[in-house]
Amino acid sequence: xxxxxxxxxxxxxxxxxxxxxxxxxxxxxxxxxxxxxxxxxxxxxxxxxxxxxxxxxxxxxxxxxxxxxxxxxxxxxxxxxxxxxxxxxxxxxxxxxxxxxxxxxxxxxxxxxxxxxxxxxxxxxxxxxxxxxxxxxxxxxxxxxxxxxxxxxxxxxxxxxxxxxxxxxxxxxxxxxxxxxxxxxxxxxxxxxxxxxxxxxxxxxxxxxxxxxxxxxxxxxxxxxxxxxxxxxxxxxxxxxxxxxxxxxxxxxxxxxxxxxxxxxxxxxxxxxxxxxxxxxxxxxxxxxxxxxxxxxxxxxxxxxxxxxxxxxxxxxxxxxxxxxxxxxxxxxxx
Numbered sequence: 001x002x003x004x005x006x007x008x009x010x011x012x013x014x015x016x017x018x019x020x021x022x023x024x025x026x027x028x029x030x031x032x033x034x035x036x037x038x039x040x041x042x043x044x045x046x047x048x049x050x051x052x053x054x055x056x057x058x059x060x061x062x063x064x065x066x067x068x069x070x071x072x073x074x075x076x077x078x079x080x081x082x083x084x085x086x087x088x089x090x091x092x093x094x095x096x097x098x099x100x101x102x103x104x105x106x107x108x109x110x111x112x113x114x115x116x117x118x119x120x121x122x123x124x125x126x127x128x129x130x131x132x133x134x135x136x137x138x139x140x141x142x143x144x145x146x147x148x149x150x151x152x153x154x155x156x157x158x159x160x161x162x163x164x165x166x167x168x169x170x171x172x173x174x175x176x177x178x179x180x181x182x183x184x185x186x187x188x189x190x191x192x193x194x195x196x197x198x199x200x201x202x203x204x205x206x207x208x209x210x211x212x213x214x215x216x217x218x219x220x221x222x223x224x225x226x227x228x229x230x231x232x233x234x235x236x237x238x239x240x241x242x243x244x245x246x247x248x249x250x251x252x253x254x255x256x257x258x259x260x261x262x263x264x265x266x267x268x269x270x271x272x273x274x275x276x277x278x279x280x281x282x283x284x285x286x287x288x289x290x291x292x293x294x295x296x297x298x299x300x301x302x303x304x305x306x307x308x309x310x311x312x313x314x315x316x317x318x319x320x321x322x323x324x325x326x327x328x329x330x331x332x333x334x335x
Contacts, residue, residue: 005029007094009061012042013078015093016086018063022076026060031091034059042078042094044087063087099136116153134171146182152209166202166221170209176237178216181205185220185227185243187261199223201243208232214239214255223261230267248285260297268304276311289313 010024032041034050037059044063045054051071054062061076062068063083071077080086103109104123113127116135121127124142131145134153139145143161151157152171161175164182175181182205188196203222207229213219214237221227222244229235229247236255241247245259248267253259257271260279265271269283272291277283281295286304294311295301301308309316 005094005096006040009076009078012090012093016063016078016080016089018078018080018086019069020076020078021069022061022074026076028060028090028094031087031094032059042087042090044083046083063090122159128165140177149182158215164205164221166204167207168204169207170211170231172210173207174212176213176215176217179213180218181207181213182221183218185223185261187223187243203227203243208249211235217241220245220261236273242279254291290316 006027006029008024009020009026009028012028013020028042029040032043034043034053034057037043037057039058039060041059042061042063043054043057043059045051046065048067051064051068055073055075061078063078063080063086065083066079066081068077069079078086099118101118101120103121106123107121107125109121109127110129112129113131115133118136119133120138122139122141125139127145128147130148133151134155136153137151137155139157140159140161142159143157145163146165148165149163150168152169152173154171155169155173157175158177160178162180167182185201187199187201189199191197201221201223203225205219205221205227208231210232211229213235216237217235217239219227219241220243225244227241227243227245230249232249233247233251235253238256239253240258242259242261244262246264248265248269250267251265251269253271254273256273257275259277262279263277263281265283266285266287268286270288272289272293274292275289277295278297280298282300283289284300284302287301288307290307290309293309293313295313301313307316308314310319
């Protein structure tokens with residue numbers, strides 16, 4: 001990828017905190033893999049084996065670990081303790097989209113709505129009354145922003161996103177296409193005849209700074225209080241978060257996971273793909289739920305860095321021992 005605004009290597013080194021070896025004036029305009037790199041691109045090597053290939057490719061510069069510090073080469077090097085992280089930070093700078101701003105003629109923005117400086121509102125967007133949109137934020141085509149919604153600065157709302165009333169987004173929040181925020185929660189009470197009546201779903205949804213939400217996610221507002229996603233958490237595509245759920249800071253949740261109402265996910269927890277979490281579950285800080293795990297209602301998952309797997313989810317070491325015992329029993333029966 002080499003279609004960004006050209007940046008001097010010296011600027012990139014300062015941006016990612018790397019040591020520059022070579023010409024600081026070399027211009028870089030894109031990122032690439034070692035295999036597809038061309039002149040003007042920068043690549044990264046996180047091992048000595050990859051370094052040789054990186055130096056031989058057509059890229060104009062290489063980000064590498066400290067193992068490359070004494071390497072003799074004419075190609076400029078950026079030396080970083082974590083080359084992959086440094087590459088990520090360089091990429092964020094290089095692939096910034098050109099700044100566009102303004103309200104498309106076909107957008108419908110209520111007179112009481114307030115948009116900050118350099119905001120972009122794309123065609124077909126509907127912005128209801130009393131909405132607030134912070135500086136440098138972008139609202140993608142055909143999105144609907146409900147009454148009283150608050151969107152912070154530098155947010156990126158993709159196309160066809162629906163944000164219901166009672167939702168508040170912090171700064172630098174990313175919401176990808178097709179996601180629904182603040183919808184009615186799935187909470188019902190049975191009446192005398194056994195028929196379901198919707199319990200009041202009048203709470204709100206709070207999404208803090210630097211949260212990223214993938215495409216086609218659904219996040220319900222609280223029933224009486226709030227559903228909360230704390231700073232820095234990342235949700236993959238097609239994740240469902242029920243009403244009153246609390247998600248801590250820097251949590252990562254992979255695709256097709258469902259989290260039922262009133263569950264809590266502690267900070268730094270990792271949730272794999274297709275995990276099912278029932279209501280009133282507590283996943284404590286730093287715990288890891290492997291793909292397709294199932295957590296029953298009211299269960300507590302605890303253990304910083306401990307991997308849980310299976311249904312019901314339990315520490316993977318014990319689960320694998322159980323599988324081994326079952327396999328031995330099966331072999332005995334076959335004999």
